[in-house]
Amino acid sequence: MKRLQRLLLAVILGFAATQAQAQITVDITGGALGALPIAVVPFEGGDAAPEDIAGIVREDLTRTGLFEAVPREDFLARPARMEDVNFRNWRVIGADNLLVGSVERNGGQYQVRFELLDVYAGSRMVGKRYTASGSDLRRLAHTIANEVFRALIGRGGGFNSRLAYVRAAGAGDARQFRLVVAQADGHHPQTIVTSSEPLLSPAWGPKGERIAYVSFEAGRSEIVVQNVGTGQRRTVAQFKGINGAPAWSPDGSRLAVTLSRGGNPDIYILDIDSGETRQFTSHWAIDTEPVWAPDGKSVLFTSDRAGGPQIFRKGVRGGDAERLTWDGDYNASADISPDGRLLTMVHRRNGQFRIAVKNLETDTTRVLSQGPLDESPTFAPNGVMIAYTRTHGGTPTIATISVHGRAEANLIQGNGDVREPAWSPE
Amino acid sequence: MKHPIRWLSIIVIALALSGCATTDQGGGAAAGGQEGQTAGAQGSETAGTGSSGDMEGSGVEASGAQGSGGFTSADLEDPSSPLSERVFYFPFDSSQIAPEDVETLTKHAQYLSTHPEVSVNIEGHTDERGSREYNLALGERRAQAVADVLTLNGAAGDQLSVVSYGEEKPAATGHDEEAWSQNRRVELVYER
Structure with a gap:
C-alpha cells in the first residue's frame, strides 16, 4: 500500500509538473x-x-x-x-x-x-x-x-488479454489483408480472417468472444461480427454507403456504427440480434468512430462539425453533443480507459500525428508518442498502457506506451504493414 | 436543410457552371478561338462527335441539347479527350473540387446523360495521415462531391455508385507529400 501511495504521488507530481509548464508537453523519457x-x-x-x-x-x-x-x-x-x-x-x-x-x-x-x-x-x-x-x-x-x-x-494486470490487429502484405493483386489475434505481448498470432480486400476497425465484444470489424470483401464496406473461437461470422450491416467503425455497448447487445445511408456519415445504434437501427447523431458533418463510455450511458465520437475533427460526447438517451477536445485542430479515433477517466486519441501537432491522453477529470492533455503518423490508440484492460500503430521510421509497427509516456515497446512488426490494434477486455 | 455546407457548395458549383455553360455553348458553336486553353479540348470533342456515328444513336442525337456533348465510349480511351481524365485530386482534409476538375466532370456528366446505359463507380480515397475511419468518411465526402457535380450536370442518380476506400487503397505507397498528394483522390471507374 505504501508503494502504491508513493507511485500515485509520483504520478500526481508528474501531472502537476506538466500542467505548470504548458497545456501540452511531450514527455518521453524512455x-x-x-x-x-x-x-x-x-x-x-x-x-x-x-x-x-x-x-x-x-x-x-x-x-x-x-x-x-x-x-x-x-x-x-x-x-x-x-x-x-x-x-x-x-x-x-x-x-x-x-x-x-x-x-x-x-x-x-x-x-x-x-x-x-x-x-x-x-x-x-x-x-x-x-x-x-x-x-x-x-x-x-x-x-x-x-x-x-x-x-x-491492487487490480488485474490484463496480461492474459489479447490483441487483434490487421496485417496487410503483398503488392497489387497479391495484396492480402489478415485479421490476426495474438496474446497481449504480440506472441502466438493466429489469423482469423484473410481477404484480398481491405479489413479494418476490429473491435472486441465485452466478453472477448466476438470481434466486429469492417470488411470490403463485397467490394464495399460491411460490418461483420465473428466469433473468435468458432470462426462463425455474420454480416450485421450492409447499408448503402459507409458501414464502418463498429463499437460494442458494454452489455454486448448493441453496436454503435457509422452509416452514411442518410446521405452523410452519422452514428447509428444497431441492435445486433434484431438488426434494427436507431439514428444517434444527425448532422451534416462527418460523425464517426464511436466508442461507448464504460458505464454505457454515453457515446464518444469524432466529428468535424467544428471544422477539423474533434472528439464529442453525447448521452445515449439523448441531449446535445458536448465537445471534449480543444487542444489542436485534429483530434480523432478516441478510446476511453476502462475506468472512464482517460481519453486517448490521435492528435495532430505541428503537422505530426501523435497519440495523446486527456484526463477527463483534470482536463489535462499529454502527448505521448513521437509521431509522425501514429494512429489507432487502444487502451489495455489495465488502463495504464495504450497500444497504437507506430510509424516512426517508415514501416508501421504495433507498439505500446504507458499512459505516463515513460515506457515504450515495439510489440509486432515485419511481413508487411501491421496496424489497428484492438485490445480485448481482461 | 440537413446538409447546409454541401448544398452551399452545390449552389456555388451551379453558379460557376451556369457561367461556364453559356461560354461553352457560345464558344463550342463558333469554333474555339476565343480561349486558347479550351480550344484543344473542344477540337477533340468535335472529332468525338464525328466518330460516334456507329454507336447506339439516340445518345448522340440527344447530345445536341447539351451543346458540346457527343462523347462516346471511345473517348474513355482517347488520351486527348477530357473523358480520359478520370482521377481528381484534393487538398488535405478537404473535399473541394478544383475548378478545372469541375469542367472535366461536366464533360463526364454530358457523356453519362447521353449514354443512360453507362454507369460509373465513384471511388473516394484519402492519404494515410490521421485516423482510418475518419478517412473512410472523408473519402466518401470527396466521392459524393464528385457525384453531386455529375448529377447537377445531367447524370442520373442510378448511373452513379459512390464507394469510399478511405486510406486503404493508396495509388502511391510512399510516406511523403508526393505520395500523399497522389492518394487524396477520387477515381471514376466506368463499368464496361
Missing part, C-alpha cells in the same frame, strides 16, 4: 522514473523450458510503466525460493520486490512455482504453483505477471 523497482530472478530450471517465464513476466510488468526491472547483471545471487533469499543482497541493489521461482519438467507437463517477496519486510506477498504444457507456458507467465500486478498495484 526510462521508468518513479516506477516500482522489482528484481525478477530467472526461474530455476528455466534453461530447459521452451519459454523464459521470468523474462516474459519482466517484460509484461515493465511495459506498463509502473515497474522498473533491476538489471540481471546486478544480481548477487539467483535464489529460487524464499528460504534461500538473503534480503540484504536485494536491498543493496535497490529492489523493493523480488520474484523467484522454478520450472521443472514432469513427464509431458511442466510444474511451475513462484514467490513474490517484499524485500524490506522480508516476507512473502504471494506464492503459487501450477502445472502446464509447454505450449501453455507463455500464457502461464502472463498469469504470474497478473498475480504480481494484483499484489502490488
Whole structure:
C-alpha cells in the first residue's frame, strides 16, 4: 500500500509538473522514473523450458510503466525460493520486490512455482504453483505477471488479454489483408480472417468472444461480427454507403456504427440480434468512430462539425453533443480507459500525428508518442498502457506506451504493414 | 436543410457552371478561338462527335441539347479527350473540387446523360495521415462531391455508385507529400 501511495504521488507530481509548464508537453523519457523497482530472478530450471517465464513476466510488468526491472547483471545471487533469499543482497541493489521461482519438467507437463517477496519486510506477498504444457507456458507467465500486478498495484494486470490487429502484405493483386489475434505481448498470432480486400476497425465484444470489424470483401464496406473461437461470422450491416467503425455497448447487445445511408456519415445504434437501427447523431458533418463510455450511458465520437475533427460526447438517451477536445485542430479515433477517466486519441501537432491522453477529470492533455503518423490508440484492460500503430521510421509497427509516456515497446512488426490494434477486455 | 455546407457548395458549383455553360455553348458553336486553353479540348470533342456515328444513336442525337456533348465510349480511351481524365485530386482534409476538375466532370456528366446505359463507380480515397475511419468518411465526402457535380450536370442518380476506400487503397505507397498528394483522390471507374 505504501508503494502504491508513493507511485500515485509520483504520478500526481508528474501531472502537476506538466500542467505548470504548458497545456501540452511531450514527455518521453524512455526510462521508468518513479516506477516500482522489482528484481525478477530467472526461474530455476528455466534453461530447459521452451519459454523464459521470468523474462516474459519482466517484460509484461515493465511495459506498463509502473515497474522498473533491476538489471540481471546486478544480481548477487539467483535464489529460487524464499528460504534461500538473503534480503540484504536485494536491498543493496535497490529492489523493493523480488520474484523467484522454478520450472521443472514432469513427464509431458511442466510444474511451475513462484514467490513474490517484499524485500524490506522480508516476507512473502504471494506464492503459487501450477502445472502446464509447454505450449501453455507463455500464457502461464502472463498469469504470474497478473498475480504480481494484483499484489502490488491492487487490480488485474490484463496480461492474459489479447490483441487483434490487421496485417496487410503483398503488392497489387497479391495484396492480402489478415485479421490476426495474438496474446497481449504480440506472441502466438493466429489469423482469423484473410481477404484480398481491405479489413479494418476490429473491435472486441465485452466478453472477448466476438470481434466486429469492417470488411470490403463485397467490394464495399460491411460490418461483420465473428466469433473468435468458432470462426462463425455474420454480416450485421450492409447499408448503402459507409458501414464502418463498429463499437460494442458494454452489455454486448448493441453496436454503435457509422452509416452514411442518410446521405452523410452519422452514428447509428444497431441492435445486433434484431438488426434494427436507431439514428444517434444527425448532422451534416462527418460523425464517426464511436466508442461507448464504460458505464454505457454515453457515446464518444469524432466529428468535424467544428471544422477539423474533434472528439464529442453525447448521452445515449439523448441531449446535445458536448465537445471534449480543444487542444489542436485534429483530434480523432478516441478510446476511453476502462475506468472512464482517460481519453486517448490521435492528435495532430505541428503537422505530426501523435497519440495523446486527456484526463477527463483534470482536463489535462499529454502527448505521448513521437509521431509522425501514429494512429489507432487502444487502451489495455489495465488502463495504464495504450497500444497504437507506430510509424516512426517508415514501416508501421504495433507498439505500446504507458499512459505516463515513460515506457515504450515495439510489440509486432515485419511481413508487411501491421496496424489497428484492438485490445480485448481482461 | 440537413446538409447546409454541401448544398452551399452545390449552389456555388451551379453558379460557376451556369457561367461556364453559356461560354461553352457560345464558344463550342463558333469554333474555339476565343480561349486558347479550351480550344484543344473542344477540337477533340468535335472529332468525338464525328466518330460516334456507329454507336447506339439516340445518345448522340440527344447530345445536341447539351451543346458540346457527343462523347462516346471511345473517348474513355482517347488520351486527348477530357473523358480520359478520370482521377481528381484534393487538398488535405478537404473535399473541394478544383475548378478545372469541375469542367472535366461536366464533360463526364454530358457523356453519362447521353449514354443512360453507362454507369460509373465513384471511388473516394484519402492519404494515410490521421485516423482510418475518419478517412473512410472523408473519402466518401470527396466521392459524393464528385457525384453531386455529375448529377447537377445531367447524370442520373442510378448511373452513379459512390464507394469510399478511405486510406486503404493508396495509388502511391510512399510516406511523403508526393505520395500523399497522389492518394487524396477520387477515381471514376466506368463499368464496361
